[in-house]
Amino acid sequence: MKECLYCKIKVGGNPEKCPLCQNALTGEGEMDHWPKIYPDTRRRKAFKIVTFCVIAACILSVAMDYLFLKFEHLNFSPVVVAWLLVTGWLLEVVLKRHYNILQTLFVSMITISFLCQVTEIFIHFAWDVPNLWITPNYIIPSVCAVCMVAGIVLSLVDKRLTEHSMIYTFLNFLVGVIPWIVIMIVNSKAPLPWSICMVVNVLILVAFIVFRGKKVLAELKKRFHTE
Numbered sequence: 001m002k003e004c005l006y007c008k009i010k011v012g013g014n015p016e017k018c019p020l021c022q023n024a025l026t027g028e029g030e031m032d033h034w035p036k037i038y039p040d041t042r043r044r045k046a047f048k049i050v051t052f053c054v055i056a057a058c059i060l061s062v063a064m065d066y067l068f069l070k071f072e073h074l075n076f077s078p079v080v081v082a083w084l085l086v087t088g089w090l091l092e093v094v095l096k097r098h099y100n101i102l103q104t105l106f107v108s109m110i111t112i113s114f115l116c117q118v119t120e121i122f123i124h125f126a127w128d129v130p131n132l133w134i135t136p137n138y139i140i141p142s143v144c145a146v147c148m149v150a151g152i153v154l155s156l157v158d159k160r161l162t163e164h165s166m167i168y169t170f171l172n173f174l175v176g177v178i179p180w181i182v183i184m185i186v187n188s189k190a191p192l193p194w195s196i197c198m199v200v201n202v203l204i205l206v207a208f209i210v211f212r213g214k215k216v217l218a219e220l221k222k223r224f225h226t227e
């Protein structure tokens with residue numbers, strides 16, 4: 001067992017330095033108590049490349065918009081920069097595995113929907129294009145339906161996902177169904193994409209309940225702290 005001459009303690013395993021004072025340990029080491037963790041250099045490198053590419057693309061788009069063009073500025077760079085930053089951020093979320101897959105899907109869905117809406121409003125005001133409300137009418141229901149489908153496919157591939165992140169499927173379901181209910185109450189007729197999205201969400205939630213009933217119940221209990 002190794003020993004620290006300064007702290008007068010014995011240290012198990014085979015560390016180089018004393019955990020208390022960081023001085024070198026003396027004595028014979030023994031088998032490591034836990035496996036050595038090596039930093040994932042490949043992922044770190046990918047992370048650095050993504051960061052650089054995003055920043056470089058931001059600089060280039062601003063330069064093209066304001067420095068290189070001789071004619072009137074188009075003011076497109078704020079939108080491009082926003083999209084680049086968000087895309088870079090999402091890539092980093094995936095690379096660093098901050099969230100599990102269902103969580104990443106949900107976060108991506110919300111972020112992309114939000115960004116689409118911001119872009120639409122920006123285009124409307126900056127270039128005087130009539131606002132067509134493409135995001136709320138078409139993009140959000142489509143993205144929501146696609147995420148719900150991706151969610152169940154992923155859960156079938158990896159069963160652990162259902163256990164730990166069903167909550168994101170529920171949230172996805174709420175995003176897919178609540179707007180439809182609100183539109184029906186206000187307008188009594190919902191646009192087709194929202195109706196399709198609602199049906200897809202309901203079908204997949206039913207599939208989850210039928211095929212993963214116990215896990216769904218367990219997740220609900222866990223989330224509402226009844227267990």
Ligand SMILES: [Zn+2]
Pocket residue numbers: 004005006007008018019020021022023
């Ligand atoms: Zn020490």
